[in-house]
Amino acid sequence: MKLLRRKEGPSLDSRLAALLEAAELGEGRLPEQDVSAARSVAERAGTRRSLSVDHTVAALAGATGSGKSSLYNVLAGEDLAAVGVTRPTTSTAQAALWDGEGAGPLLDWLDVPLRHSAPEAPGMSGLVLLDLPDHDSIRLSHRLEVDRLVALVDLLIWVVDPQKYADAALHERYLRPLAAHRDVMLVVLNQVDRLPPQAVDRCLADLRRLLEEDGLTGVPVLAVSARTGAGVPELRSILADRVAERESWAARLAADVTTAAGHLAVDGSRTAPVKQAAGLDRRLTGALSAAAGVPLVLEAVAKGHRHRAVVATGWPVTRWLRRFRPDPLRRLRIGVGKPDKEIVGRTSVPAASAVQRAQVDTAIRDVGEAAAVDLPGPWAAAVRQAARSRSPELADAVDRAVGRTATGATRRPRWWRMVNVLQWLVFAAMAAGALWLGVLFGMDYLRLPQPPLPTVGAVPWPTVLLAGGALAGVLIAMLSRLAAWAGGRRRARRTARALRAAIGQVGEEYVLAPVAAELARYTRFTEAVTIARS
Template identity: 50%
Template sequence: MARKLGDRLETLEELAAATEGRVPEALTGRAREVATRAGERLRVGPQTVVALAGATGSGKSSLFNAVAGQKLAVEGARRPTTSETFAVSFGPTNVELLDWLGVKRRNEVPPRHKGQENLVLLDLPDHDSTEVAHHAEVDKMVRLVDQFVWVVDPQKYADAAIHQRYLRPLAHHRDVITVVLNQADRLTRDELAACLKDLRRLLDGDGLHGVPLLATSARTGQGVEELRTRLAELAARKSATAARLGADVDVLAADFDAATAGGRPGSPAQGTVTALNRSLEASAGVPLVTDAVRRSMVHRGTLATGWPLVKWLARFRPDPLKRLRIGGGRSKGETPQITERSSLPARGGVADAQLRTGLRTLSTQLGEGMPEAWRQSVHDAVHTNTDVLPDTLDRAIVTADLGTERTPVWWQLLRGLQWILVAAVVVGLLWLTANLVLAYFGLPPLPGVPLALANGVEVPLPTVLVFGGLLAGLVLSVGSRIFVGLGARSAERRARGVLRRRIAHIAERDVLAPAKAELERYARARELVGRLR
């Protein structure tokens, strides 16, 4: 039993740590106080400490003397006679135990029954005393002793003070409680039976079903031997301490169960994660960047494959990605510049609203059914990095390899072909110009190389070079635009995939990971509650 109790106390301490800030502070404080007190109690000795508590005039001190077999406590009928706790040990005094209890008045008597040598009996101050110190002493001992013997008398056994302040709050400790109706000699047999029946009814109403109920008389000795034997048996079993501490843990386990019940710990739904990722993408400007990638590839493809004699006009239009300071068509051999921030426009209200909605939806779903304090902790975990998310997302965009630096091979081949056509046009123009100059000076023209067409018409080669080169260059330029556009859309899809993976990584690291850690903490708390119960 001691090993089991030790395991439960370790579980209790771990549960208090796991739920700190998520359940009422008073509950975790009680848990640590019980764990500490239990460790101290187990350390100071195996004796069973039984406290006699009762109201003024109940004959508690007289019963204490009767059980001890000696007149040790001062007896009185009308006023409190016990101003501080008095202890009697039925064997060698355990000084460390009594020091821990704070009991200064002590005595020893020889044991009368087997096992009684392990018994320490306390006579507490009257709980209804007008002295505040007496109330405080009783309340302290209620937390510390192993067994309670509540002594009542026929006149005040139904007093609300003892039932509401002491008995009812100890309903979970009914295994360590004995109730004694003292002064039974003042009643007839029928009156005693009726009184015990009514007292049992009151105890059942307090939640103390099945607690032992004895009738005693310190004056005649009625029931005293039965009480003495019961206490000796409790002390002999050496289980009262563990039973008392176990009952304390049971109460805390029920309170922790109520404070953590209702939630469904688990991973967020895939749909919610996807919605969160999309809201982060919108906040980071991913749609704007991927559109810029497409337009940048069209811009660069036009420069690379367009007709060389007119494509220089496109150089007056800036590269869309360079304007955003994100990658974009650097020259061969140029070292890429890593910037801390992009030139993306500041996040708009719509993007901010999407981000807030995504985070709120996630925290609401994860905290569904949880107690308010734990829902707030999940909300805080989800929003842990909200303030730095914009900069984190921007850096993820800036440092992403969007694949726009690589020049397709077919661009280079087409560029070479365009320059060959330009060279053909230049050769043709020079040829025709030379013939005009020669004709001006009356000299014979350069030898022509007529090309025969299908209908028999012959066209000079220079003319074919000029007009054929121009026409072919124009056709290539127009045709290449189609393929450049297709390639740009493919680059846009690739960039979108890259950025989405980076955003998903940030969502997992900065949003989902703290939330999952909180869910794991909740799941662990519920597991510990189950073990504790």
């Protein structure tokens, strides 16, 4: 009879790396006890592999009176362990070594000071057999010693007797939690010489049933008698096979990785893809836009465009009056710098109202809830926290985005410059006509002879220049104002699209990106746990 073989899958190194990655990704999200246990397994694996891999450490563990010390002596071929009626007899672990050269550092790591050289036996070279204290001892130090070594040895041999093989303490405290270690476990029913053959079969059948309930289906179960030697050769054969394979240490570590990864996955490591509810980014952008006063900014963009257009293209005689009116954008501290450059300080856009702030908080909460809907508890909480993680910075970031984007609305169209030049030319013509007429009036006042006066039809040129320049300037100003009104509306629409994109980018960076990062972390965690448990 041989122990179960491990299934093919990822290498032990890959699984250990995946376990460490899962522990790191689960830091702060999963119980610290499980995370620490996973890291401890990885650390223990590194230490065990650095020691002797040519030795197999097997431990005889059992309850008081199970006869494990007697079985230990039989396997060792000498009376190494004290056997008596006083309980507990075994107070500290001791080791029997078959060809124990090089096993010293391994036993130092196991902290087993009592060591004995066992007589040579076929196939046993490299075996280190431990006799553990009773796991149900009345002394706490004995139970703690058992717990410590059960977590370290390569091969576990549970010795039970016909009276106590169903003891709840054994099954609930050790066998059931070690269900993943079935490949490095063996159960021995000792003292079968006290039972008739039919009773032995019934005990073995019942013991196998209990092991199946513990999740240990297929674990070898042997009937032995340390007193008569029945079943001992079969036990020696199994131990010889395991020693010859030199793989029990790796199988034990693989089982430890499986168990630790299973504990990390207790809270639900679902591998199904998590999809964020559609439309939440638009709702978030809308709430942020309202809170940032975008409607007010867009109104200022349209009015500011018309204001600057009048200043740039209006009739030079009256346009200076327009300068006494404040620019709507500059009143909001927008447009005080160069376009597309970061403005210093906040804008003067009114702060968001309580209702608007509540709408932003609701939109952020909805993003977190939608992203966390399919996640287990701790990870769902982490995703919701990620959605809110940068909320204190959000208002300033949106304000900067509004100021930077809206500053682009202060660019001066090229036609303003051309109309401005045309206005000054018309104004120059009007001024020339006025000056010409002034000279003529002065000469007439001084009774000087009048020079020849060119005309346009019946109208003198000075009058044409003065009146025509004034009318042309006013007409150009009116047409420019109509064009500026239409341009202001177009600019407001373009600015609305730019602001929505800029605010959407802020929402992406400050809300959606942290959520996406947390979801990606969860995906990597589930992948790592899957590899570690393979």
